Amino acid sequence: MLSCKETTRLVSESLDRPLSFRQRMSVTMHLLLCRFCSRYRKQMRLMRLALERLAKDKGDELGSISDDSLSTEARERIKKTLHHRSK
Amino acid sequence: MEAVGNVDKPVSQKQEVAPDKWLDAHGDYLFRFALSRLQERAIAEDLVQETFLEALRSQQSFQGRASERSWLIGILRHRIVDYIRKRSRENTNHDDGLFERLSEEYFDDKGSWALKPAKWGNNPSEVLEKKEFWSVLLQCLSKLPRKAADAFVLRELEEWPYEELSENMSISANNLGVILYRVRMLMRGCLEQNWLR
Numbered sequence: 001m002l003s004c005k006e007t008t009r010l011v012s013e014s015l016d017r018p019l020s021f022r023q024r025m026s027v028t029m030h031l032l033l034c035r036f037c038s039r040y041r042k043q044m045r046l047m048r049l050a051l052e053r054l055a056k057d058k059g060d061e062l063g064s065i066s067d068d069s070l071s072t073e074a075r076e077r078i079k080k081t082l083h084h085r086s087k
Numbered sequence: 088m089e090a091v092g093n094v095d096k097p098v099s100q101k102q103e104v105a106p107d108k109w110l111d112a113h114g115d116y117l118f119r120f121a122l123s124r125l126q127e128r129a130i131a132e133d134l135v136q137e138t139f140l141e142a143l144r145s146q147q148s149f150q151g152r153a154s155e156r157s158w159l160i161g162i163l164r165h166r167i168v169d170y171i172r173k174r175s176r177e178n179t180n181h182d183d184g185l186f187e188r189l190s191e192e193y194f195d196d197k198g199s200w201a202l203k204p205a206k207w208g209n210n211p212s213e214v215l216e217k218k219e220f221w222s223v224l225l226q227c228l229s230k231l232p233r234k235a236a237d238a239f240v241l242r243e244l245e246e247w248p249y250e251e252l253s254e255n256m257s258i259s260a261n262n263l264g265v266i267l268y269r270v271r272m273l274m275r276g277c278l279e280q281n282w283l284r
Binding site: 003004005006008009012013015016017036037039040042043044046047048049050051052053054055057061062063064068069070071074075077078079081082083085086 | 106107109110114115116118119120122123128132135136139140143194197198199200203204205206207211212214215218219220221222224225242243244245246249264267268271272274275278
């Protein structure tokens with residue numbers, strides 16, 4: 001029987017590459033009996049989903065981070081550089 | 088003739104580029120994009136500037152097939168990956184010990200949960216509809232040890248295959264697995280602590 005630590009390690013692994021049949025069976029067995037590890041797996045899937053959304057930014061997730069914009073100094077600097085170069 | 092579509096529609100003829108409008112139209116967006124991947128404001132700002140400069144130099148390569156924004160994002164993305172590659176070669180990983188301890192804290196000696204995962208609401212996918220969730224997600228990313236964050240970003244946001252990532256960052260496949268595992272433990276804990284309360 002896998003420990004919770006081993007199980008979570010394999011759940012993480014499964015997000016990066018396929019597990020062997022044996023590994024999958026052991027994880028499934030453990031998840032049937034352990035609600036905390038099941039929770040962990042659900043949360044890992046949700047996190048993956050969130051990051052996928054952020055990666056594609058289809059729903060303007062980046063726009064939601066509204067208080068992050070170029071600083072005034074950076075904006076001025078870029079404006080000057082662009083102006084200078086585009087002449 | 089072209090079909091009527093959205094503003095970003097691709098056009099068949101060569102599209103006019105408007106460098107003087109780039110900053111206002113795309114500056115903040117490019118900045119946020121870079122910040123989400125690099126977690127450092129100064130570097131994100133520099134890369135935005137470099138992106139505009141490169142775009143100026145290669146205006147001819149803009150065929151109008153994509154929107155102006157995705158053309159700029161394409162340039163920025165290359166810059167980001169180059170930067171992360173360089174940074175990961177220079178980084179000597181001083182923070183490894185703490186990183187390891189923090190992610191191990193979740194389990195006891197027998198490998199059972201010491202800090203048990205909390206329930207994330209009844210309908211966890213609602214989480215993603217909340218605006219503030221995304222800020223917390225980025226905050227959590229910025230708290231990670233640099234090299235680990237870089238590996239995680241390339242894996243999850245740039246969606247690099249595992250093997251390619253291992254080669255490019257000169258991390259053995261096994262180590263990479265451990266790093267990604269620890270990052271996920273810490274990210275989970277960070278989200279739980281800072282957002283779900």
